[in-house]
Amino acid sequence: MSDFNEAFSAAFALILSFESSLAEIVGLSLQISLIAVLLASLIGLPLGAALAVFRFPGRTTLVVILNALMGLPPVVVGLIVYLILSRSGPLGTLGLLFTPTAMIIAQTILITPIIAALTRQSTETLWNEYAEQFSSLGTPPKETVIALLWDNRFSLVTTILAGFGRASAEVGAVMIVGGNIDHVTRVMTTTIALETSKGNLALALGLGVILLCLALGVNAAAFIINEAAIKRHG
């Protein structure tokens, strides 16, 4: 128990002191994960909705693959991105390895399948209700996808949050492609890993508490906005 007490006091001490280095790490974590979520949503939402609506050969296979990719091990994603972005890899000339951009790419790859697969599932339920009506109206494919995403927006907020949660909590991939460089690619999770390896268990757990609070804050904000929107729009 004393470990936990120490962890919480470490967390509070950290928050109260609000060191600039902590702010930097928290800020970088949020930036990277939010951009990754944005990119993954731009790809995953239309992809998921399209998979829910259109019937084509190989669709079932694609759905199964997408569902399986939800369990993609972060370390594997990290390795693949590392090999691609490495100077000796196909995109080596871009010089992106060990930069925040590399971390965004890894997180985007990691969470796009999650967002796409969950979107497909919830959109399909809505599509069952709308299909005949849209067919009768002659709604074009693009309009159909947009309308389904918009009408499903309240449940998609949860989908996007699931993606954000996975992105911000992930350590394996960003460690490999970011390199955990101080002031450049050090984020919450890699700091926790580093402090653990230094035997600073209380500090590591304290950082974990802060990460949890952040996740809680983001989720609470999204929930409140969502509830308000549901009340307004029904």
Add this chain to the structure above:
Amino acid sequence: MKLAAKFFLISLIAGVTLTGNVSAAERFIVVASTTSTVNSGLFDYLLPKFTSKHGLQIRVVGVGTGQAIRVARRGDADVLFVHHKKSELAFVRAGFGVGRSDVMFNDFVIVGPGKGKGNDPAKVGQTESVISAYKAIANSKSIFTSRGDDSGTHKKSLSIWQTALKMAPSSNGVKWYRETGSGMGATLNIASSMNAYTLTDRATWENFKNKGELKILFEHDPLLQNQYGIIKVNPARHKHVKSKEANTFINWILSTEGQAAINNYRLNTKQVFFANAKK
């Protein structure tokens, strides 16, 4: 529409800020180094001194020696700063690096249970050499953890086992020998919770906070000296290597000023790194 717009806007602002950060970053080089130098806090002490003088940012990627060498081989670093001379020379011979200079040394120590009932079951503290210390651990079948990765520390440990037992023990052969497959810190955490012996570099040990009942039980054997070397990644092999900047850093760390800075670094009031670059 409002919610999506808000979300988009926030992400956009974040994105702009981030890319701003990246492009605003000054000149930098990437140094592939080991966890010992990062975890001990040495770089935190050294680098600001260098950067304020030369305006060059040093981005340190701290991994095991073996992995650091692979990172450098692929051209993902400009400078390699590790501690396993044999591998370093092989790296240069294969044409991946240019020149190799001694920078400093620290030493390895054997830590193990040093308090309470389980106090030093192998009596490592009473041995005269690291070889006999290892033999004592093997004979008493006391639990010994090793990193089991490609690190300089693990390679050092294996070479000692080789001399002591004429063979390297393996995890699946004997119950007392455990390879953790992870870094020095993680291995120390495991040793601490299992009251096991392990070989660690002194710097990492000094900065390690979760010692539990572990203590240094054996130290100061010539075999345990741990030499660090620095190598520039070969620009002929990887064209993007920032040769000039890499030279600036290497020259500084080998200079009187850089060497003095290393010797001045104190961890818990103790000197753990000893500069020994050839003049």
Add this chain to the structure above:
Amino acid sequence: MDSSANSNIGLKQSQTKGHNILPLKLDNVSYEVNGMRLIKEMSLTLNSGTSTIILGPNGAGKSLLLRLCHGLIKPSDGALTWQGPANANAAQYQAMVFQRPVMLRRSVTANLHFGLRSRGISRAERDQITDEMLQITGLARLAKSPARALSIGEQQRLALARAWSLKPEVLFLDEPTANLDPAATHSLEEIISTIKTTGTKIVMSTHDLGQAKRLADDVLFLYRGRLLENAPADKFFDEPQNDLAQAFLKGELLWWHRQELKPPSEVKYRGIK
């Protein structure tokens, strides 16, 4: 309501006046699902200028026939052809209202806009038509409400407004009042009558005899997937030719074909031990 509706027939009905797609001819049309024939060899012609009511008990195939005509499902056998000059784009000239209104999760106005946008109608025109529709159907005061917060009667009125706003030459209605109370039914029937006066062909299914009498010009009587009678409304209601139709009109329940119910041979009552 009626008068205000009639005064608003400034709606552009140019396309329906010219009969772009009607008549619709069905030639031996059958529809099967998993080997079950649910529509059996139907042949009929839907002409312009009249309201056709499809009558029959549940399971007769009324909804399927409407969906076949509207093109939502394809016949397993037989041919279904629009005879008018614009038959290549037949879908553009039709609309349908379903038994359970499909409401998009947005405002009443947005629901109307969506239908129009689906047909590629410009923003300015959408605004104008939407306003007009809200006035005619009496939904103006609910314009900004979420569609799914409306009563079921209001929802069905909105669904009808959405379909009508497309100015269809043919409007298919699948038992639109089946779940409504008499007041809501009355208000919906008023709008349907108004739509009819603009020249739109109404094809509507119902099992409500009174409604059929109020709205029908022609009647198709279906029973178990077969078209048993196809006649002008007055003729059908006065002297139906088919014996099942006669029975239906008398209000008899049409299930005497079914196997007689028999109790199980032995009944044991369970007691509490």
